[in-house]
Amino acid sequence: MITRRALLDSHRLTERQVKNFTLLELIRRGGPITRTQLSQQTNLNIVTVSNYVADFIKKGLVVERGLDVSTGGRKPTLVELNATAGYAAGLDLGLMDLRQPVLTAVVTDLRGHVVHRLAKPRAFDTMDHILEGVEPAIQELLSTCPIEPKKIQALGLGIPGIHDERAGTIRHTTFGGKRTNYHAVRERLEERFRIPMFIGNDATLAGYGELRLGLDRPVENLVYLYGEVGAGLIVHGNVYWGAGGSAGEVGVVIPSADDYLMWAKDPSLLQPFAWHASVPLQAQKLIEEGHQTAMMELAERDGSGINLDTVLEAAQQGDGLAQELVEHLAMRLGIRIACLVNLFNPEVVIIGGGIEKAGSLVLEPVWRCVKRYAYEESASLVDILPAQLGQHAVAMGAACWVIREVFLQA
Numbered sequence: 023m024i025t026r027r028a029l030l031d032s033h034r035l036t037e038r039q040v041k042n043f044t045l046l047e048l049i050r051r052g053g054p055i056t057r058t059q060l061s062q063q064t065n066l067n068i069v070t071v072s073n074y075v076a077d078f079i080k081k082g083l084v085v086e087r088g089l090d091v092s093t094g095g096r097k098p099t100l101v102e103l104n105a106t107a108g109y110a111a112g113l114d115l116g117l118m119d120l121r122q123p124v125l126t127a128v129v130t131d132l133r134g135h136v137v138h139r140l141a142k143p144r145a146f147d148t149m150d151h152i153l154e155g156v157e158p159a160i161q162e163l164l165s166t167c168p169i170e171p172k173k174i175q176a177l178g179l180g181i182p183g184i185h186d187e188r189a190g191t192i193r194h195t196t197f198g199g200k201r202t203n204y205h206a207v208r209e210r211l212e213e214r215f216r217i218p219m220f221i222g223n224d225a226t227l228a229g230y231g232e233l234r235l236g237l238d239r240p241v242e243n244l245v246y247l248y249g250e251v252g253a254g255l256i257v258h259g260n261v262y263w264g265a266g267g268s269a270g271e272v273g274v275v276i277p278s279a280d281d282y283l284m285w286a287k288d289p290s291l292l293q294p295f296a297w298h299a300s301v302p303l304q305a306q307k308l309i310e311e312g313h314q315t316a317m318m319e320l321a322e323r324d325g326s327g328i329n330l331d332t333v334l335e336a337a338q339q340g341d342g343l344a345q346e347l348v349e350h351l352a353m354r355l356g357i358r359i360a361c362l363v364n365l366f367n368p369e370v371v372i373i374g375g376g377i378e379k380a381g382s383l384v385l386e387p388v389w390r391c392v393k394r395y396a397y398e399e400s401a402s403l404v405d406i407l408p409a410q411l412g413q414h415a416v417a418m419g420a421a422c423w424v425i426r427e428v429f430l431q432a
Contacts, residue, residue: 024175024424024431026218029267030187033260039430041066045074046083046103046429047234050133053102054087075101082107083132083432105131108428109169111177111217112420113160114224115152116144118182118194125156127163128417129174132425134235138167139414149183149194150202160215175428177217178420179208180224182252187267220423222263224416225270228409229254230261231419232372234426236410243368246409247272247359248375248416255366272358301347302328308343315343334380345383352384356391363396363404374409381408 035043044064049055052063057075061068078084078101085104089097110130116123123146129138140163144152156179164171181204183194190205208219229246233256246254253270255262262269305317305328317336321328336344359371377384385406392401411418 023218024427026176026212026220027427028187029220029222029263030265032263035430041070041074042432043426043429045071046078046432049078049084049101050103054100055102056098056100058098078432081432083428103132105133105135108132108175109137109173110421110424110428111163111174112180112227112417112422112424113156113163113177114180114414114416114420115156115182118149122146124413125159126414126417127159128414128421129163129167129169130418130421130425132428134418134422134425136414136418137169138163140166141413148200148202149181149192150200153181153202153204153207156207157211157214160211164215171215171217174217176220176424177215178220178222178227178423180227180416180420181221182224184271185223185267187263189266220420220427222420222423223252223254223267223270224248225252226254226261226263227419227423228374228411228415229256229270229372229419230426231411231415231422232374232409234422235418236372237370237407241370243366244370244372245359245362245366245368246372246374247355252375253362254419256368257366272362301330301333301351305333305344305347308347313343316341317344330376331379334377334383337380337383348380348383349387351377352380352387353391355384356388357395359388359406360392360395360401363392363400367400368404371404371406372409373406374411374415376413378408 045060048060048063057068057071060066060075061071064071075084079086083104084101087100087102089099110132111127112130113127114125116125123144125142125144127140128136130136140159142159145155160177164174181192183192185192190203191201192204193199193201204221208221212219225246225248228248229244232246233241233244241256242259244256248254253272255270309315309318315336316339317328317332320332320336333344333347337348355373355377363371373384373388385408389406392404392406409415
């Protein structure tokens with residue numbers, strides 16, 4: 023198993039760690055691959071590459087796999103990642119704002135391929151109670167998984183809320199904003215299951231998962247929107263956690279109704295807006311006012327009431343009221359993304375958190391807003407894409423963080 027390191031130290035890497043990760047990640051993405059190709063794509067000399075690869079083979083992380091086509095002389099040997107040399111687990115506590123939240127978890131091999139999944143309802147409760155009750159879920163994940171627990175290198179846990187890595191606390195703004203000491207919970211779980219555990223912000227980990235598994239090309243600078251409140255930030259290929267681990271919370275706190283920031287409550291950049299909760303509430307209010315819509319029929323069919331999926335499905339079926347709600351949401355989101363594009367000048371902005379299911383109904387208004395409100399120089403360079411990992415994004419991202427540590431510590 024690997025050694026748990028502090029998230030805030032994740033960018034402080036030795037030269038060997040950088041080379042370990044660069045080579046193993048390239049082998050994961052591009053293998054089978056030759057040593058010469060690794061040398062060419064990393065600008066490392068062939069002797070250095072050969073020495074590192076030999077060490078990876080010795081440790082069982084890489085295996086030789088046949089011969090490549092020769093361009094003259096001996097045929098070069100291909101190497102590829104030994105994906106079953108270890109496994110990674112990722113767990114997502116689920117959104118705090120949902121009345122019917124779901125906890126999801128995955129176990130993956132070192133390529134990021136899922137070998138086991140778990141999804142189960144979670145209590146709608148405070149963060150301290152949720153963390154106290156996570157032990158049975160981990161036990162179920164490990165006991166039902168076809169992989170021996172000792173082969174799982176570590177478990178990553180994605181948690182919503184405001185993190186303070188230095189103090190070891192997390193605070194979610196619902197339920198009165200009570201702070202919870204997650205370091206104490208982590209220590210107890212590590213002792214119980216004898217496995218290292220990484221705990222980080224859910225949106226940040228989901229963004230890292232999209233970076234590693236969702237994109238078809240290398241990207242250095244990325245913003246991942248997980249709802250309108252949380253964001254994952256990738257800067258120069260590294261996750262940006264911030265000074266204390268809470269980076270990526272988009273918006274400001276408006277403490278009271280008579281606060282001097284009242285004037286700023288309307289602009290989309292400033293106003294907190296969790297669409298999983300807000301959009302269904304808006305839909306319900308409009309229905310109660312007498313607006314005609316197919317959303318009620320869809321909600322009765324599913325038996326779960328009006329939720330974000332109900333609104334999105336109705337919009338895709340051509341329901342006028344649902345489309346109006348989605349358009350309004352997309353415009354708000356587009357203004358927020360335009361500000362982030364101006365601020366970070368990313369290559370890619372990924373929209374996740376469920377709203378990507380609406381496809382062009384969201385992406386087109388968002389792109390119109392970005393072109394209108396972002397600077398032309400920044401807007402011309404950015405791609406705005408839907409997330410690819412779906413409801414498992416946080417759990418997959420947490421597992422990817424474990425894989426990252428396996429590669430760094432090789």
